[in-house]
Amino acid sequence: MNSIALLxxxxxxxxxISNFFIVRRRxxxxxxxxxxxxxxxxxxxxxxxxxxxxxxDERFNLNDYSSCDQKPFSLRKGFLESVKLDAKRALEVLRxxxxxxxxxxxxxxxxxxxxxxxxxxxxxxILKSINSENKTRCAKLAYKFFxxxxxxxxxxxxANAYHLIMNIYAECEEFRALWRLVDEMIExxxxxxxxxFNVLVRTCGEAGLAKTLVERFIKSKNFSxxxxxxxxxxxxxxxxxxxxxxxxxxxxxxxxxxxxxSDVLTYNIVMYAKYRLGKVDQFHILLDEMGRNGFSPDxxxxxxxxxxxxxxxxxxxxxxxxNHMRETGIEPTVLHFTTLIDGLSRAGNLDACKYFFDxxxxxxxxxxxxxxxxxxTGYVVAGELEKAREMFQEMLSKEQVPNVFTYNSMIxxxxxxxxxxxxxxxxxxMDRKGCxxxxxxxxxxxxxxxxxxxxxxxxxxxRQMMETGKYAHLLSRFKGFKM
Numbered sequence: 278m279n280s281i282a283l284l285x286x287x288x289x290x291x292x293x294i295s296n297f298f299i300v301r302r303r304x305x306x307x308x309x310x311x312x313x314x315x316x317x318x319x320x321x322x323x324x325x326x327x328x329x330x331x332x333x334d335e336r337f338n339l340n341d342y343s344s345c346d347q348k349p350f351s352l353r354k355g356f357l358e359s360v361k362l363d364a365k366r367a368l369e370v371l372r373x374x375x376x377x378x379x380x381x382x383x384x385x386x387x388x389x390x391x392x393x394x395x396x397x398x399x400x401x402x403i404l405k406s407i408n409s410e411n412k413t414r415c416a417k418l419a420y421k422f423f424x425x426x427x428x429x430x431x432x433x434x435x436a437n438a439y440h441l442i443m444n445i446y447a448e449c450e451e452f453r454a455l456w457r458l459v460d461e462m463i464e465x466x467x468x469x470x471x472x473x474f475n476v477l478v479r480t481c482g483e484a485g486l487a488k489t490l491v492e493r494f495i496k497s498k499n500f501s502x503x504x505x506x507x508x509x510x511x512x513x514x515x516x517x518x519x520x521x522x523x524x525x526x527x528x529x530x531x532x533x534x535x536x537x538x539s540d541v542l543t544y545n546i547v548m549y550a551k552y553r554l555g556k557v558d559q560f561h562i563l564l565d566e567m568g569r570n571g572f573s574p575d576x577x578x579x580x581x582x583x584x585x586x587x588x589x590x591x592x593x594x595x596x597x598x599x600n601h602m603r604e605t606g607i608e609p610t611v612l613h614f615t616t617l618i619d620g621l622s623r624a625g626n627l628d629a630c631k632y633f634f635d636x637x638x639x640x641x642x643x644x645x646x647x648x649x650x651x652x653x654t655g656y657v658v659a660g661e662l663e664k665a666r667e668m669f670q671e672m673l674s675k676e677q678v679p680n681v682f683t684y685n686s687m688i689x690x691x692x693x694x695x696x697x698x699x700x701x702x703x704x705x706x707m708d709r710k711g712c713x714x715x716x717x718x719x720x721x722x723x724x725x726x727x728x729x730x731x732x733x734x735x736x737x738x739x740r741q742m743m744e745t746g747k748y749a750h751l752l753s754r755f756k757g758f759k760m
Contacts, residue, residue: 366387400441412450420454442458513543544566579607584616584620589620611647622655644675644677646680649672653668653690654686662691692725
């Protein structure tokens with residue numbers, strides 16, 4: 278059966294790629310335990326950048342002045358320096374707060390005027406200072422400052438200020454206080470946005486509580502996201518970021534029950550969730566539904582489909598799909614080919630991997646470090662070290678610079694083949710070329726050396742690891758290697 282018919286795709290020219298997405302490619306460590314993850318190639322939906330800001334690593338910089346203060350002011354030279362100085366003074370006073378010194382009185386005496394920018398600077402400073410030992414104190418100081426500011430004349434907190442103190446409460450594990458703050462925020466007329474929702478979901482822990490939260494927000498009249506006509510895409514996106522794939526399914530069902538229609542963004546998120554849940558057999562239902570509602574697969578839809586076909590070891594269907602993409606006006610990119618090759622590699626079909634790698638080049642796509650690393654990793658997993666070496670050398674000849682994941686795959690392959698001296702040499706080469714080993718590289722090399730009885734070499738690698746000051750937490754994994 279023709280793969281296109283099987284997938285239920287509708288032929289419709291797509292002249293413009295959806296502007297809901299910015300593709301970010303990220304090669305993670307390719308595990309050797311049969312992991313069926315898709316994240317080693319890209320996160321096609323997890324890094325969505327759209328008109329709503331649902332990220333919690335909020336851009337607390339001083340470049341966005343539009344929502345900081347309630348009245349206009351002139352950004353004269355030196356204004357930011359003055360605000361930063363006031364924020365520094367406020368933080369110093371707050372850190373001295375305690376018996377015998379009331380920070381609020383000192384702030385009054387210093388004539389510090391609250392503003393959106395000042396509040397954001399101070400709260401962000403507190404957020405950055407939180408550690409395991411000062412959580413309770415940081416939460417109290419943040420609240421004291423937050424309340425003091427709200428009592429000052431001509432100042433009113435913004436929604437951004439509420440979100441920031443919510444993040445502080447979340448980091449300090451003051452969950453009851455966080456929920457009280459949400460109620461206060463809504464009572465004062467601030468809308469619950471995607472950012473609000475994301476903060477709360479992150480603190481929910483178990484999925485059951487998250488589901489209750491979603492139900493509460495869906496039923497709330499205050500819960501609406503602009504510019505979307507409804508809030509469901511924002512909810513789906515939040516759960517995508519949090520890997521809550523079952524909740525994505527549930528929210529999507531609620532969305533349909535409430536009579537809301539989907540768009541391409543919705544279908545891509547749900548399809549990705551189905552993939553992660555191992556429900557590829559349900560793709561045809563979503564694709565048929567897309568067609569009935571007048572939507573065609575876009576750049577990202579095809580990417581998910583290609584990986585699923587690769588993982589299912591269906592190279593002929595994948596070839597047909599690539600041809601269909603061209604017919605609909607979407608030219609396959611390096612990303613599409615690499616995604617397909619990764620799926621085929623996981624299925625163990627290295628001949629098909631090499632075929633599509635060559636096809637990528639024939640189609641004018643220049644393989645990048647990610648594409649080469651996927652091929653190298655596939656050969657290493659299959660125990661074909663020589664082919665991995667050849668691909669590594671070809672990569673260098675094409676002036677593609679190996680990254681930490683490329684080196685990790687090669688080091689693993691050399692260790693598997695008992696070539697420990699070469700593995701150690703490549704480990705040193707990484708450092709010489711400015712590519713710092715990550716935790717996976719250290720774990721790979723130490724474990725392989727230990728299993729081979731090369732205790733002295735393993736200890737030397739651990740010593741170098743400790744000198745970096747980054748991976749002390751890994752020592753517990755290296756039992757018997759006390760330094």
